[in-house]
Amino acid sequence: MVLSRPQENPMKSLSFVSLLFVGLIVGVHGHGVDFYTKECPEARGIVQSTVVAAIKKNVDSAGALWNLHYHDCFVRGCDGSILxxxxxxxxxxxxxxxxxxxxxxxxxxxxxxxYAVEKVCPVTVSxxxxxxxxxxxxxxELGGPEWKVCSGRLDGFISYANESKFYMPGPSADYQTLVQKFALKGLTEMxxxxxxxxxxxxxxxxxxxxxxxxxxxGPCGVDPTLDPTYAMELKAQCPIGSSNLVFLDPTGDDTSVNGSSPPPYPGHRRLLATRSAGNTVDKNYYVRVSGKNAKTGRATSTNQNLKVRNSKGxxxxxxxxxxxxxxKALVYREAGFSKKDLASAADKENxxxxxxxxxxxxxxxxxKDPSSPGGEVRCNCRSINL
Incomplete structure (x- = not known):
C-alpha cells in the first residue's frame, strides 16, 4: 500500500499577507552551530542547565525530552509543531x-x-x-554521545493530530512498516x-x-517472540488493566562492572551520578532485543516449537x-557483536x-517539511504569535 499524506483543513490556511510576512522572516533566519553566538549567547547555557536540573529532579525527564523531539521532527520536520x-x-x-x-x-x-530565555533574549530563540x-x-546527561547542534530553526504555524497518527510508527509496527515510515522522511533502514x-x-x-x-x-497468552522470563517480570509489573509504567530497557549498561563506568565517549561531557538501570544511554537495548547474552553472544533462550529466538525487547x-x-544484522552491529557471534571487546564503549x-x-x-508555510519565533511555545 502506498502511503499518502492526510488532507489539510483549508480553514487553517494562512492569508497572502501572512505568507508574505513569513517569507520575510525566513529570509533573515539562517542555520549554524554558532547561530545564537551574537543574538543570544546565553541560550545554550540556559538550555543545558535547565535540562540537567530537571533530570536530577526526575530522571524520566531525559527519555521524555528525547521522545518529544522525535515526535516533533517526524511529522512536519523539527518545527516545534508538537508543542x-x-x-x-x-x-x-x-x-x-x-x-x-x-x-x-x-x-x-x-x-x-x-521563559528563562525570553527574559534575556526576547523573541530570538525558537x-x-x-x-x-x-x-x-x-x-x-545520561551517558550518551555529544555532538554539535545547528540552530536557526523556525517554529511552525500548523499542528494536526491526524498527521501524527499517519506518520508516527506504532509500538506494534512490523519491520516493513517501520522501514516505510522512516523512508517517508528520507531516513534509511539503518x-x-x-x-x-x-x-x-x-x-x-x-x-x-x-x-x-x-x-x-504463545503459551499463557504471551507473544511467542518475547522472552518468557522477561514476560513474567513484565506481568508482575503490569497486571491486566494496569496504568503503571515500565522501563523500555530495564537493565542499564552491561559494560559497567561493580559500579564503575565505561571509558567516556570522545566529546562526552559528563556521566550523571544517578544513572542507573533503565536510565543509561547504551547499547544494552540492542543486546536485549537480540536475545543474546552480552558476554557470550549466544542466545539466552529459544522457543523450540516455533523456532524463534526470544527477545527481551x-x-x-x-x-x-x-x-x-x-x-538482525543491524541489531547485532549496534549491540557490538562480531561476525563470529561473540561480543566484540573493541565495542565495550558502546x-x-x-x-x-x-x-x-x-x-x-x-x-524539514517543504509544504510548511514558513515559520516564526514564538513568544509562547504552546501557541502561535497573534
Whole structure:
C-alpha cells in the first residue's frame, strides 16, 4: 500500500499577507552551530542547565525530552509543531492519542527554558531550537554521545493530530512498516534501527504492551517472540488493566562492572551520578532485543516449537527488528557483536552505536517539511504569535 499524506483543513490556511510576512522572516533566519553566538549567547547555557536540573529532579525527564523531539521532527520536520496546544480548529499533534505520546513533563521543561530565555533574549530563540538542544543535552546527561547542534530553526504555524497518527510508527509496527515510515522522511533502514535505540531510556505505559503479555498466540497468552522470563517480570509489573509504567530497557549498561563506568565517549561531557538501570544511554537495548547474552553472544533462550529466538525487547516493534535478515544484522552491529557471534571487546564503549546515533540524530534534527508555510519565533511555545 502506498502511503499518502492526510488532507489539510483549508480553514487553517494562512492569508497572502501572512505568507508574505513569513517569507520575510525566513529570509533573515539562517542555520549554524554558532547561530545564537551574537543574538543570544546565553541560550545554550540556559538550555543545558535547565535540562540537567530537571533530570536530577526526575530522571524520566531525559527519555521524555528525547521522545518529544522525535515526535516533533517526524511529522512536519523539527518545527516545534508538537508543542502547540489544540485550538478551535481541532486537535493538535500532542492530542493525537497515539501510543507512547510525549509526556507532559517534557512540555513543562520546554516551557521553563523558553521563559528563562525570553527574559534575556526576547523573541530570538525558537521553540524548535530549544527542543532540539534539550534532547541532545538529555542524551549526553545520561551517558550518551555529544555532538554539535545547528540552530536557526523556525517554529511552525500548523499542528494536526491526524498527521501524527499517519506518520508516527506504532509500538506494534512490523519491520516493513517501520522501514516505510522512516523512508517517508528520507531516513534509511539503518537510521530506523539506530533511532529505535532511543528506547535505551524512558518508560512505556503497561497498556501499550498488555496485548503482548495476555492476548497473544504463545503459551499463557504471551507473544511467542518475547522472552518468557522477561514476560513474567513484565506481568508482575503490569497486571491486566494496569496504568503503571515500565522501563523500555530495564537493565542499564552491561559494560559497567561493580559500579564503575565505561571509558567516556570522545566529546562526552559528563556521566550523571544517578544513572542507573533503565536510565543509561547504551547499547544494552540492542543486546536485549537480540536475545543474546552480552558476554557470550549466544542466545539466552529459544522457543523450540516455533523456532524463534526470544527477545527481551519491551515493545513488539522492538522485537520486530529481529524479524528480517537485514534487521538482525543491524541489531547485532549496534549491540557490538562480531561476525563470529561473540561480543566484540573493541565495542565495550558502546561503539558503533554512539557513532551511528550521532549521524542519525543529526539527520533527524535537520528534517524539514517543504509544504510548511514558513515559520516564526514564538513568544509562547504552546501557541502561535497573534
Amino acid at each position: 502547540l496546544d489544540s485550538s478551535h480548529y481541532g486537535p493538535a499533534e500532542k492530542d493525537s492519542g497515539v501510543p507512547d505520546s510525549p509526556k507532559e513533563i517534557a512540555y513543562d521543561i520546554i516551557d521553563e527554558i523558553k 521553540c524548535a531550537d530549544i527542543l532540539t538542544l534539550a534532547a541532545r543535552d538529555a542524551i549526553v 537510521d530506523m534501527v539506530v533511532l529505535s535505540g532511543a528506547h535505551t531510556i524512558g518508560k512505556v505505559k503497561c497498556s501499550v504492551i498488555e496485548s503482548s503479555l495476555y492476548n497473544s498466540s 519491551t515493545l513488539r516493534s522492538d522485537r520486530n527488528l529481529m524479524s528480517t535478515k537485514s534487521g 561503539q558503533p552505536f554512539f557513532n551511528d546515533l550521532v549521524k542519525s540524530m543529526e539527520k533527524l534534527s535537520t528534517l
